[in-house]
Amino acid sequence: MSVFERYPPLQPIEFRLLRDFVYDRCGLHFDNSSMYLFDRRLGERLAALELDSFAEYYKHLRFSSDAAREFDEAIEVLTTSETYFFRQEYQLRSFEKELLPALAEKNASTKNLVLWSAGCSTGEEAYTIAMMVHRSGLFDDWDVRIIGSDITKSRIAAARRGVYRAGGSFRTIEPTVRDKYFAPHPEGFQVAEFLRQYCQFGHLNLMDRANLAIVGPVDVVFCRNVLIYFDENSRRRVIDNLYRRLVSGGILLLGHSESLLNVSTAFELLHLKEDLVYMKPMRTEARQTL
Ligand SMILES: C[S@@+](CC[C@H](N)C(=O)[O-])C[C@H]1O[C@@H](n2cnc3c(N)ncnc32)[C@H](O)[C@@H]1O
Structure with a gap:
């Protein structure tokens, strides 16, 4: 797939696999309404890695030699870094x-x-x-x-x-x-x-x-x-x-x-x-x- 083509949309089964993996690894909880967020944000990662589907991305995240680095990328796009000096x-x-x-x-x-x-x-x-x-x-x-x-x-x-x-x-x-x-x-x-x-x-x-x-x-x-x-x-x-x-x-x-x-x-x-x-x-x- 060229980087200019849109990757195939995230399927419910792929969403559940990715969401459960994130939850098991770091406790972050995403309910079903987060499917769009996963599609959009992890879609950026799919495009960057030139992968053809979210199923491939899931495999990459779990089993590739670069899995730890990619997990970091995934958490970064899925979570908010919002913070500032003297907050609260x-x-x-x-x-x-x-x-x-x-x-x-x-x-x-x-x-x-x-x-x-x-x-x-x-x-x-x-x-x-x-x-x-x-x-x-x-x-x-x-x-x-x-x-x-x-x-x-x-x-x-x-x-x-x-x-x-x-x-x-x-x-x-x-x-x-x-x-x-x-x-x-x-x-x-x-x-x-x-x-x-x-x-x-x-x-x-x-x-x-x-x-x-x-x-x-x-x-x-x-x-x-x-x-x-x-x-x-x-x-x-x-x-x-x-x-x-x-x-x-x-x-x-x-x-x-x-x-x-x-x-x-x-x-x-x-x-x-x-x-x-x-x-x-x-x-x-x-x-x-x-
Ligand atoms: C919204 S920021 C809060 C920053 C700061 N504590 C504040 O109140 O301004 C939440 C941070 O928690 C981190 N985080 C989420 N899950 C985590 C985990 N399982 N272990 C360590 N940090 C985690 C995220 O990466 C993110 O940077």
């Missing part, structure tokens, strides 16, 4: 004004702090956390590690590069904050070196418990605007995986439309001035099986 500011204010001082006290003896942006997309959330940690002035001589992880390698590559075009990602940031933490770059602005040093980015699937162990014990997890794309089963698995990574008393922050209702009863609710967050209870540490 009311929650970040609570984090900055209440949680960071509490963590400075809690970890004062070790001077060690690990914060994780799980599902970080192109890195804006991790760098936002870094800016708040830096400007709090509470952790200057500490060992601070901010981890950003995502299932798509291309988004992780963008996060590591730390270059963002003016506009988009900067939509809610104060110009004075931007000028303090970014340097002008031919393509926009680049995160300042001293801030990048806090941050490490890695390719991780939140459904993959064994691989997540690489993250080590974590004080706070931000998993915001990720679970909305999962069904209840996958949410349970991801939340359980995050729970296991949290230290006793560790905190979980979700997106504003996300909650643990029907997902987990393992966390306690912590009422902050402007937000509700989840805390791994202190007493369960002894029972934790890591």
Whole structure:
């Protein structure tokens, strides 16, 4: 088939195979109304690979020597990377004004702090956390590690590069904050070196418990605007995986439309001035099986 010809439309059976494969691998749930999305978005991949049908594309995705790279491409076109600096500011204010001082006290003896942006997309959330940690002035001589992880390698590559075009990602940031933490770059602005040093980015699937162990014990997890794309089963698995990574008393922050209702009863609710967050209870540490 030439690249100028339209590939044959996605058949219901092909849609189910592709959708179930994506679900099994990374927990993303697509209902029947997503068939058009699959046809359009994965159709681009079919054309790029010069394949003749979605059945061939499915085989390529499962069995070709390039399967892992193509899976990344598929997830990239099927999911949204939408993110920006200081997203959900009311929650970040609570984090900055209440949680960071509490963590400075809690970890004062070790001077060690690990914060994780799980599902970080192109890195804006991790760098936002870094800016708040830096400007709090509470952790200057500490060992601070901010981890950003995502299932798509291309988004992780963008996060590591730390270059963002003016506009988009900067939509809610104060110009004075931007000028303090970014340097002008031919393509926009680049995160300042001293801030990048806090941050490490890695390719991780939140459904993959064994691989997540690489993250080590974590004080706070931000998993915001990720679970909305999962069904209840996958949410349970991801939340359980995050729970296991949290230290006793560790905190979980979700997106504003996300909650643990029907997902987990393992966390306690912590009422902050402007937000509700989840805390791994202190007493369960002894029972934790890591
Ligand atoms: C909408 S973005 C949210 C970015 C950021 N957390 C925020 O709130 O601005 C959702 C991200 O979750 C990632 N994602 C989806 N499923 C995932 C999985 N199973 N493991 C890791 N990341 C995943 C997607 O690749 C996407 O970059």
